[in-house]
Amino acid sequence: GAVVSQHPSWVICKSGTSVKIECRSLDFQATTMFWYRQFPKQSLMLMATSNEGSKATYEQGVEKDKFLINHASLTLSTLTVTSAHPEDSSFYICSARASGLASYNEQFFGPGTRLTVL
Amino acid sequence: RKEVEQDPGPFNVPEGATVAFNCTYSNSASQSFFWYRQDCRKEPKLLMSVYSSGNEDGRFTAQLNRASQYISLLIRDSKLSDSATYLCVVRLDTGGFKTIFGAGTRLFVKA
Numbered sequence: 001g002a003v004v005s006q007h008p009s010w011v012i013c014k015s016g017t018s019v020k021i022e023c024r025s026l027d028f029q030a031t032t033m034f035w036y037r038q039f040p041k042q043s044l045m046l047m048a049t050s051n052e053g054s055k056a057t058y059e060q061g062v063e064k065d066k067f068l069i070n071h072a073s074l075t076l077s078t079l080t081v082t083s084a085h086p087e088d089s090s091f092y093i094c095s096a097r098a099s100g101l102a103s104y105n106e107q108f109f110g111p112g113t114r115l116t117v118l
Numbered sequence: 119r120k121e122v123e124q125d126p127g128p129f130n131v132p133e134g135a136t137v138a139f140n141c142t143y144s145n146s147a148s149q150s151f152f153w154y155r156q157d158c159r160k161e162p163k164l165l166m167s168v169y170s171s172g173n174e175d176g177r178f179t180a181q182l183n184r185a186s187q188y189i190s191l192l193i194r195d196s197k198l199s200d201s202a203t204y205l206c207v208v209r210l211d212t213g214g215f216k217t218i219f220g221a222g223t224r225l226f227v228k229a
Contacts, residue, residue, distance in 0.1 A: 032215060043122075043205070043221040044162065093161050097215060107217060109161040 002028045004096050006110035013084055014118055020080045021113045023094030029074035030096035034107070035067075038091040050077055084117045091115075119144055122220035124206050130226045135196045139223045141189040141206030148218075150209040151182050153191045155202045156222060162205055165191075196227045 003026040013019050023033060032051050036044040048064075050056035050071035058064045068080040077096075081088055093112040124141045131137050143151075151168035166173065168180040168189055179192040189206055206220035 034217070036219075041126075041221075043219040046216070046218075049216075091159070095217075106164075109163070112159075112161045114159070 002026075002096070002098055002106075002108045004030075004094065004108045004110040006092075006094055006113050008113060009111060010114040010116075012116045012118065015085050016083055018080055018082045019084055019115060020078055021092055021094075021115075023077045023079070023096070023110050025075045025096045025098070025108070028096075028098045028108075030077075030098060031074070032097040033071055033077040034095045034097075035069060035077075035079050036093045036095070038093060038112075044093060047079075081115065084115070086117045089115055089117045120221075121145055121218045122206055122208055124220040124223050126221060126223060128224035128226055130228065131196055133196055133198060133227055133229055135227075136192065136194045137196060137225065138193075139191045139204055139206070139225075141191075141220055143187050143189070143206075143208045143218075145208070145210060145218075146187065147210055148187075148208040149211045151189055152207040152209070153178075153180055153189075154205040154207055154219075156205055157202050162207075162219070165204070193225075196225075198227050198229060201225055201227045 005024045007022045035047045038044045047062045048056045048058045050069050052071050056069040071077040095107045095109045122143050153165040154162040155165045156162040168182045170182050172181045177194045181190045203222040205222045210216045
């Protein structure tokens with residue numbers, strides 16, 4: 001099956017710093033990538049949807065200036081948490097929708113990035 | 119009201135037991151339905167898609183009732199390795215590709 005990687009897998013940072021998370025589709029091209037956030041014992045919440053070469057679409061309540069998303073190529077999307085605060089500590093998961101594959105309607109998930117802001 | 123609702127559990131069952139999870143969704147425009155499994159501190163993994171005709175994959179059987187907006191998952195002959203959180207997932211394919219996750223039902227299978 002298609003593989004999505006995320007880097008880093010975990011990060012601990014001080015309050016006020018910015019953190020960049022990379023999401024890569026390793027063996028397929030992703031027309032669309034999704035960024036989710038999951039707090040303990042809660043469901044995955046969609047933060048934003050990004051299409052290659054265009055601006056991301058953010059869900060209601062998600063600050064686009066705080067969570068910067070760049071989808072510069074068909075295999076890479078990045079999420080930058082700017083001026084991170086302890087309440088941003090969460091599990092961030094990306095997923096990708098394949099293009100040009102029989103599994104076009106499937107979503108492939110990355111392994112997630114656990115962010116802890118001190 | 120949540121878009122996808124599940125009983126959070128936890129369900130504590132012995133090995134070999136049969137356990138059933140239920141899920142309801144509120145958006146009648148939902149077009150695709152899935153069960154995912156999520157292990158602690160890991161990403162969700164697709165367990166199976168759910169079709170109106172019902173479908174089975176080994177010990178797992180999924181059912182969809184569109185009229186009632188209800189989805190179920192039945193696990194037979196539970197194994198210790200089935201311990202995980204099971205996520206009910208619906209997708210809206212109109213006006214975009216949007217996936218909505220339930221909060222999950224926690225299952226503990228004990229020896």
